[in-house]
Amino acid sequence: MHLNQTNHQKKNILVVDDTPDNLRLLSAMLTAQGFEVRKALNGKMALTACQMVLPDVILLDINMPGMDGYQVCQQLKADDKTCEVPVIFISALDDVVDKVKAFDVGGVDYIAKPFHGAEVVLRIENQINLRLLQVRLQEKNFLLQEALDNLKSAQVQQIQNEKMVALGQLVAGLAHEINNPISFIYGNLQYAGQYVQDLVNLIEVYQQEYPKPTPKIQQISQDVDLNFVINDLQNLIGAMYRGSDRIREIVLALQHFSRHDEAEMKRVNIHEDIENTLVMLQHRLREAANRPAIMVVKDYGNLPLVTCYASELNQVFMHLLNNAIDAIEEGMGSREWGVRNQFLEEGVGKVGPPLGIRGNGEWGVGKQSSTPYSLLPTPQIRIHTEVTDLNTIKIAIADNGPGIEESLRSRLFDPFFTTKPVGKGSGLGLSISYQIIVQKHRGNITCISSVGQGAEFAIEIPIEQPER
Numbered sequence: 246m247h248l249n250q251t252n253h254q255k256k257n258i259l260v261v262d263d264t265p266d267n268l269r270l271l272s273a274m275l276t277a278q279g280f281e282v283r284k285a286l287n288g289k290m291a292l293t294a295c296q297m298v299l300p301d302v303i304l305l306d307i308n309m310p311g312m313d314g315y316q317v318c319q320q321l322k323a324d325d326k327t328c329e330v331p332v333i334f335i336s337a338l339d340d341v342v343d344k345v346k347a348f349d350v351g352g353v354d355y356i357a358k359p360f361h362g363a364e365v366v367l368r369i370e371n372q373i374n375l376r377l378l379q380v381r382l383q384e385k386n387f388l389l390q391e392a393l394d395n396l397k398s399a400q401v402q403q404i405q406n407e408k409m410v411a412l413g414q415l416v417a418g419l420a421h422e423i424n425n426p427i428s429f430i431y432g433n434l435q436y437a438g439q440y441v442q443d444l445v446n447l448i449e450v451y452q453q454e455y456p457k458p459t460p461k462i463q464q465i466s467q468d469v470d471l472n473f474v475i476n477d478l479q480n481l482i483g484a485m486y487r488g489s490d491r492i493r494e495i496v497l498a499l500q501h502f503s504r505h506d507e508a509e510m511k512r513v514n515i516h517e518d519i520e521n522t523l524v525m526l527q528h529r530l531r532e533a534a535n536r537p538a539i540m541v542v543k544d545y546g547n548l549p550l551v552t553c554y555a556s557e558l559n560q561v562f563m564h565l566l567n568n569a570i571d572a573i574e575e576g577m578g579s580r581e582w583g584v585r586n587q588f589l590e591e592g593v594g595k596v597g598p599p600l601g602i603r604g605n606g607e608w609g610v611g612k613q614s615s616t617p618y619s620l621l622p623t624p625q626i627r628i629h630t631e632v633t634d635l636n637t638i639k640i641a642i643a644d645n646g647p648g649i650e651e652s653l654r655s656r657l658f659d660p661f662f663t664t665k666p667v668g669k670g671s672g673l674g675l676s677i678s679y680q681i682i683v684q685k686h687r688g689n690i691t692c693i694s695s696v697g698q699g700a701e702f703a704i705e706i707p708i709e710q711p712e713r
Contacts, residue, residue: 256373257281259300261291261317262335263309271304274362275369288312292320295327302372304365305352307336307343315350322351329379331372335360424496431489438482445475495524510710512550515558515638519628522562529570536577539570539624546631548638552710557681564674565642565702566626572646572700573624636708637688643701649694657692682706 258280260271265286272282283300285291287309294300303321307314314334321327334347337358344355353375354368448471452458458466523530523541532538629641649657658679682690688706 256301257283257298258302258304258369259283259285259291259294260304261285261288261309261314262304262306263287264306267306267335271365274365278366280369288314288317288320291317295321295330299327300330301376302369303330303332304335304369305332307334307338307347315346318347318350318352329376331376333368333372335365423492427489427492427496431486431493434482434486434489438479438486441478441482445478448475497521510552510554512552513555513558515548515551515630515640516545518555518559519562519630519640522559522566525563526566526570529567533574536574536624539573539626542625542627544627544629546629548630548632549708551638551706551708553706554681554685557685558706561678561681561704562640562642564678565704568674568702569626569642569644569646569700572644573626576645576647577624632708633705635705637705638708639703639705641701641703643699645699648696648698649692649700650696654692654694658690678704686710 258275260268260275260282261284262268262271263286268284268286272284275282283294283298285294288311291303291305295303305314305317309317314336318332318334321330321332328351331353332351333354333356334352335356335358336343336347339357347355353372356365356368530539530541623645625645627641627643629639629643631639633639658675679690682688682704686706687710688704690702690704692700692702694700
């Protein structure tokens, strides 16, 4: 396929040759074919001409004073602006080695002198056609990549929607089923305690009225340890009362976390939602076999009620806090906790306020310790909230885990990308969080981290969502 004169009329050709006669000959030949021709007598002029107006094709002589054609081509290919411009070498050198070197430095074609006008035009047209096809291919690749990204985004959104619906229904159902019996237990424990106290009072009256019980009663009292039972009954009732109250708190947190049937935007207390999420994660924050309990430091600002999709924002809090716990546990494998446990058990060390992460990634101990600033690896998650000058709220969740390498941070929010071992993560949590914050709440989510210094994920969303 050849370009007709109309198609290549505006194509810009840069001819580089230190021989003026060759420049005139090529210029006249190409101009007659409808090309726009510019001329350069040396390599420096050629590089300058390319920066001023980008040519479509460069005809480049090899033997030139100061800077030969190979050097010019190398500089062109090293520059992002000019690297895609086709370079056709024209030279009297017809050795195979010269031709190979021309292609090695980035040339796309080679014409030996003396050249024929028809051959030069045909080779130029071929390169213009190839370049046009490359541009079209790049455009199609871009559209395909865009379609693929949209497909991934749609898949993530569909998965998120299905998870939210399923989670909401499951949690709401469980909360409802648990709430009924625990409400019955919680509501009747007060009466049960009163009944027990009435029975204890009756036994005490019997002991006063009949100070000399029969041998059988004496034997039964000894067998059941009556005094211990009487003293421990109230403690037992109190423990049951506190346990049922804790279950009621968890059920309430489940209901608030799922916010079933609350798909519309509403004004919510962000701190309450964070607290409800922490209640859901208490089992992961407690002390484990390979680490002490994870300390949660809350640095809450004075936040107003925020208009948002509450249930979906809770999902973001859940993902970020879960990831922080995972990161801390990942960094726990090589650490020894014996020293810390010994200090805490003996009352020698007391964990003070957060001092920030030291150079070796360990967290310090406050000055009130008898061992000031002893390096005790205290796993910690810090939650900071504030109102910004841009009428947004900022929520930052930081951990003192091993941190994230710079090469990975740019891909953290890509769908299905995960740094966790196979089977430990789906690569959807941060991608879903990105969609919820950026697309649904018109906010922003960022990550600041370096290896050995922990990681901080910060989200910002408007206090009031604009009309859609």
